[in-house]
Amino acid sequence: xxxxxxxxxxxxxxxxxxxxxxxxxxxxxxxxxxxxxxxxxxxxxxxxxxxxxxxxxxxxxxxxxxxxxxxxxxxxxxxxxxxxxxxxxxxxxxxxxxxxxxxxxxxxxxxxxxxxxxxxxxxxxxxxxxxxxxxxxxxxxxxxxxxxxxxxxxxxxxxxxxxxxxxxxxxxxxxxxxxxxxxxxxxxxxxxxxxxxxxxxxxxxxxxxxxxxxxxxxxxxxxxxxxxxxxxxxxxxxxxxxxxxxxxxxxxxxxxxxxxxxxxxxxxxxxxxxxxxxxxxxxxxxxxxxxxxxxxxxxxxxxxxxxxxxxxxxxxxxxxxxxxxxxxxxxxxxxxxxxxxxxxxxxxxxxxxxxxxxxxxxxxxxxxxxxxxxxxxxxxxxxxxxxxxxxxxxxxxxxxxxxxxxxxxxxxxxxxxxxxxxxxxxxxxxxxxxxxxxxxxxxxxxxxxxxxxxxxxxxxxxxxxxxxxxxxxxxxxxxxxxxxxxxxxxxxxxxxxxxxxxxxxxxxxxxxxxxxxxxxxxxxxxxxxxxxxxxxxxxxxxxxxxxxxxxxxxxxxxxxxxxxxxxxxxxxxxxxxxxxxxxxxxxxxxxxxxxxxxxxxxxxxxxxxxxxxxxxxxxxxxxxxxxxxxxxxxxxxxxxxxxxxxxxxxxxxxxxxxxxxxxx
Amino acid sequence: xxxxxxxxxxxxxxxxxxxxxxxxxxxxxxxxxxxxxxxxxxxxxxxxxxxxxxxxxxxxxxxxxxxxxxxxxxxxxxxxxxxxxxxxxxxxxxxxxxxxxxxxxxxxxxxxxxxxxxxxxxxxxxxxxxxxxxxxxxxxxxxxxxxxxxxxxxxxxxxxxxxxxxxxxxxxxxxxxxxxxxxxxxxxxxxxxxxxxxxxxxxxxxxxxxxxxxxxxxxxxxxxxxxxxxxxxxxxxxxxxxxxxxxxxxxxxxxxxxxxxxxxxxxxxxxxxxxxxxxxxxxx
Numbered sequence: 001x002x003x004x005x006x007x008x009x010x011x012x013x014x015x016x017x018x019x020x021x022x023x024x025x026x027x028x029x030x031x032x033x034x035x036x037x038x039x040x041x042x043x044x045x046x047x048x049x050x051x052x053x054x055x056x057x058x059x060x061x062x063x064x065x066x067x068x069x070x071x072x073x074x075x076x077x078x079x080x081x082x083x084x085x086x087x088x089x090x091x092x093x094x095x096x097x098x099x100x101x102x103x104x105x106x107x108x109x110x111x112x113x114x115x116x117x118x119x120x121x122x123x124x125x126x127x128x129x130x131x132x133x134x135x136x137x138x139x140x141x142x143x144x145x146x147x148x149x150x151x152x153x154x155x156x157x158x159x160x161x162x163x164x165x166x167x168x169x170x171x172x173x174x175x176x177x178x179x180x181x182x183x184x185x186x187x188x189x190x191x192x193x194x195x196x197x198x199x200x201x202x203x204x205x206x207x208x209x210x211x212x213x214x215x216x217x218x219x220x221x222x223x224x225x226x227x228x229x230x231x232x233x234x235x236x237x238x239x240x241x242x243x244x245x246x247x248x249x250x251x252x253x254x255x256x257x258x259x260x261x262x263x264x265x266x267x268x269x270x271x272x273x274x275x276x277x278x279x280x281x282x283x284x285x286x287x288x289x290x291x292x293x294x295x296x297x298x299x300x301x302x303x304x305x306x307x308x309x310x311x312x313x314x315x316x317x318x319x320x321x322x323x324x325x326x327x328x329x330x331x332x333x334x335x336x337x338x339x340x341x342x343x344x345x346x347x348x349x350x351x352x353x354x355x356x357x358x359x360x361x362x363x364x365x366x367x368x369x370x371x372x373x374x375x376x377x378x379x380x381x382x383x384x385x386x387x388x389x390x391x392x393x394x395x396x397x398x399x400x401x402x403x404x405x406x407x408x409x410x411x412x413x414x415x416x417x418x419x420x421x422x423x424x425x426x427x428x429x430x431x432x433x434x435x436x437x438x439x440x441x442x443x444x445x446x447x448x449x450x451x452x453x454x455x456x457x458x459x460x461x462x463x464x465x466x467x468x469x470x471x472x473x474x475x476x477x478x479x480x481x482x483x484x485x486x487x488x489x490x491x492x493x494x495x496x497x498x499x500x501x502x503x504x505x506x507x508x509x510x511x512x513x514x515x516x517x518x519x520x521x522x523x524x525x526x527x528x529x530x531x532x533x534x535x536x537x538x539x540x541x542x543x544x545x546x547x548x549x550x551x552x553x554x555x556x557x558x559x560x561x562x563x564x565x566x567x568x569x570x571x572x573x574x575x576x577x578x579x580x581x582x583x584x585x586x587x588x589x590x591x592x593x594x595x596x597x598x599x600x601x602x603x604x605x606x607x608x609x610x611x612x613x614x615x616x617x618x619x620x621x622x623x624x625x626x627x628x629x630x631x632x633x634x635x636x637x638x639x640x641x642x643x644x645x646x647x648x649x650x651x652x653x654x655x656x657x658x659x660x661x662x663x664x
Numbered sequence: 665x666x667x668x669x670x671x672x673x674x675x676x677x678x679x680x681x682x683x684x685x686x687x688x689x690x691x692x693x694x695x696x697x698x699x700x701x702x703x704x705x706x707x708x709x710x711x712x713x714x715x716x717x718x719x720x721x722x723x724x725x726x727x728x729x730x731x732x733x734x735x736x737x738x739x740x741x742x743x744x745x746x747x748x749x750x751x752x753x754x755x756x757x758x759x760x761x762x763x764x765x766x767x768x769x770x771x772x773x774x775x776x777x778x779x780x781x782x783x784x785x786x787x788x789x790x791x792x793x794x795x796x797x798x799x800x801x802x803x804x805x806x807x808x809x810x811x812x813x814x815x816x817x818x819x820x821x822x823x824x825x826x827x828x829x830x831x832x833x834x835x836x837x838x839x840x841x842x843x844x845x846x847x848x849x850x851x852x853x854x855x856x857x858x859x860x861x862x863x864x865x866x867x868x869x870x871x872x873x874x875x876x877x878x879x880x881x882x883x884x885x886x887x888x889x890x891x892x893x894x895x896x897x898x899x900x901x902x903x904x905x906x907x908x909x910x911x912x913x914x915x916x917x918x919x920x921x922x923x924x925x926x927x928x929x930x931x932x933x934x935x936x937x938x939x940x941x942x943x944x945x946x947x948x
Binding site (some may be wrong): 429442446449450451456460463464467470473474477478480481482484485488489491492493495496497568569570571572573577580583584587588589591592594595596598599600601602603604605606613614626628630631636 | 721722723724725726727728729730731732733734735738739742746751752754755758759761762765768769771772773774775776777778779780781783784787788790791794795798799802805806809810811812860865866868871928936940943944947
């Protein structure tokens with residue numbers, strides 16, 4: 001008896017400790033990046049800054065892994081007393097800064113949008129939102145936990161990679177006074193803002209973090225201070241200010257019906273009437289601007305002018321992922337509505353259109369940008385399908401996309417610093433010049449398109465979940481085909497090169513090599529763990545959907561003994577395919593060794609090879625360089641021709657979403 | 665016990681598929697020769713060719729040309745094995761596609777203009793072919809409620825009755841995959857091709873031999889997918905693919921090659937529209 005009582009007591013103690021530990025971790029995840037940002041900004045020593053960045057990244061990564069799911073209803077025990085006023089003041093400060101920026105750059109759109117937000121927010125804060133006991137401030141479910149780990153770990157690797165990158169970047173710029181303190185401060189603040197965004201359960205606080213990421217991305221995009229950089233940063237600011245305004249209107253609408261700002265509670269109790277759906281539609285539109293979905297893609301394409309760590313961060317682990325997070329967070333409340341149908345179709349359309357536009361691009365960074373937009377469309381579609389299985393697929397896609405895309409951006413950025421161009425044709429043969437970076441880039445592409453890796457598994461789940469809607473299925477098939485084409489073309493271009501002998505081994509700082517190597521390992525290992533991840537995700541998601549909606553839940557996948565995933569609709573023999581892939585890799589490497597030991601050939605040039613590499617003997621026996629370029633089919637896939645039409649179609653779909661909100 | 669039986673089945677299936685693919689290729693050459701008033705090589709000639717290739721020296725200009733053939737062949741074999749085990753058609757197509765990816769990567773690894781252009785064209789071919797195959801998978805789902813091919817045998821009537829337009833589109837994909845006129849522009853067996861051997865140009869000796877076997881396996885997989893259209897009895901399951909195969913060979917000999925733009929515009933566009941119509945019709 002006493003032993004049992006003792007055990008029960010111990011259990012209780014552990015439980016208390018566990019929850020208070022979680023709260024401590026929560027504080028670390030959100031506060032530490034801001035403190036580190038202040039330290040970076042005010043103490044202008046390079047060594048100190050490097051230390052702070054590395055230490056912060058380590059602390060964040062470990063904390064994110066230690067954080068556990070919150071009990072139902074969120075983490076209690078955190079008092080709103082101090083946090084609420086701080087965040088409200090922060091909101092006014094933030095909107096004030098953006099308003100000031102609009103005035104300073106004489107950008108009437110930004111002035112109007114932020115002025116409108118400022119007025120609306122002040123009115124809501126002082127006259128509408130009632131005081132008293134608010135909702136639990138923070139909560140962490142499987143979606144939040146996945147996001148926090150993506151932000152802290154993938155984002156952390158990007159910050160580490162930024163240390164040597166920014167040093168080289170500034171050497172090239174020849175600045176009198178280093179601007180790195182500000183850059184790293186914003187980078188770290190961005191991580192803190194994202195952590196707050198995905199962990200908060202208070203809708204008004206969510207709005208604060210949402211706006212904070214907007215400001216951070218403005219500062220990062222405009223960092224280089226060129227006319228182009230500032231112009232593109234302003235584009236990002238006004239487009240995201242539209243998103244902020246839509247979000248604020250949505251919050252107002254949601255509060256008007258239920259007098260609550262409890263995000264989890266709103267998802268659970270969202271009604272189905274017209275009044276309930278309209279704010280949700282606005283919420284989805286806000287998420288679309290944040291994730292640069294068509295027709296808002298312009299700001300993300302423009303963001304490419306920024307230094308590589310910025311684009312890597314915006315594309316893989318922060319900013320655009322905030323939009324899909326919002327959509328997935330509210331997905332259970334939408335399941336089965338017209339609005340969800342619209343969301344699925346708009347996501348599918350973005351997936352297809354952005355992939356087709358990527359085919360026509362010869363700027364490597366723009367290809368990556370369009371591919372991000374396209375993949376995010378797929379994740380939005382997951383939110384629209386509205387089954388626990390589709391939502392789990394969406395979360396897995398977020399994870400795998402973040403790892404592989406972050407990796408690719410870092411590789412392309414490293415390459416860009418060397419070849420001084422973003423043109424794919426200039427990067428031709430990169431693997432011969434930079435074997436390490438080039439090979440990792442090719443591997444990253446392969447993890448994006450080949451079975452058995454995670455992205456393809458996620459895509460397979462979407463195929464299975466979305467096949468009931470023929471229009472969506474057609475868009476999915478066409479989009480996947482386009483995706484395959486532009487990725488293989490990019491990887492093939494990087495590989496091109498006749499002579500592999502005589503290259504110099506690539507010498508890069510440890511902080512450049514380590515994030516690349518770690519991320520490529522993560523892409524493979526996480527792919528292998530996909531069934532376990534899926535099992536971890538699906539149970540809570542299923543009970544969440546069961547509690548909220550009567551929409552048919554579809555069939556979740558289960559794992560079989562052989563390490564595959566299956567349901568009545570299909571089966572993905574994941575472990576067997578990984579085994580086969582590993583065997584293929586070994587045998588193929590053996591074949592490579594054998595072939596390399598043998599005679600070297602020269603590329604076929606109609607038998608008229610010259611002594612120079614890549615040259616053939618032309619008229620008068622003079623060597624002529626054989627120049628081959630890829631088919632980009634600009635007339636068929638060029639953005640100049642299609643952007644307007646694609647945007648019109650996408651805007652139509654957005655109206656359909658809004659209509660879905662009004663109709664229901 | 666279970667593992668041994670599975671392994672035995674896998675090996676037997678692969679051996680049978682290689683034998684069948686090689687023989688079909690031999691019949692193709694014989695039939696084509698007859699259509700051109702020649703005598704043609706013996707039916708086992710493709711096997712002799714591959715054996716001879718295997719004995720040749722390994723020469724590469726880039727290590728990927730040694731890596732790719734192994735990966736391409738293994739992917740084709742895996743896809744076929746998954747088919748034999750009545751797997752998920754989507755997964756089969758994904759794995760099949762991986763083989764094509766490596767073929768193109770190996771071709772693009774060489775700076776030779778012939779190989780490069782062949783690789784690019786192969787990509788456009790994949791874009792148009794694979795799209796149609798995925799639509800067949802969609803039709804499979806809409807009729808049987810599952811992407812597993814095991815569902816087909818339970819259908820009361822042949823799938824072809826409900827998917828005539830999709831079958832027409834599939835026939836187009838088969839021509840492309842068999843590298844036959846009018847769509848033989850990424851690589852072909854005939855001398856009239858201006859790209860030397862296109863995507864295969866830089867693969868020599870044993871590497872080319874492996875790719876040849878991979879191509880046989882791909883053809884067998886396509887014909888196996890073709891047999892799904894009439895899966896009510898063994899006779900029909902053999903006759904329909906055979907008829908399609910012969911029809912492709914005849915078409916090859918009576919038509920001139922078209923450009924890849926034509927393929928993309930008409931083949932892909934029209935094939936896609938036909939298939940899409942068929943899918944809507946199926947659902948409606």
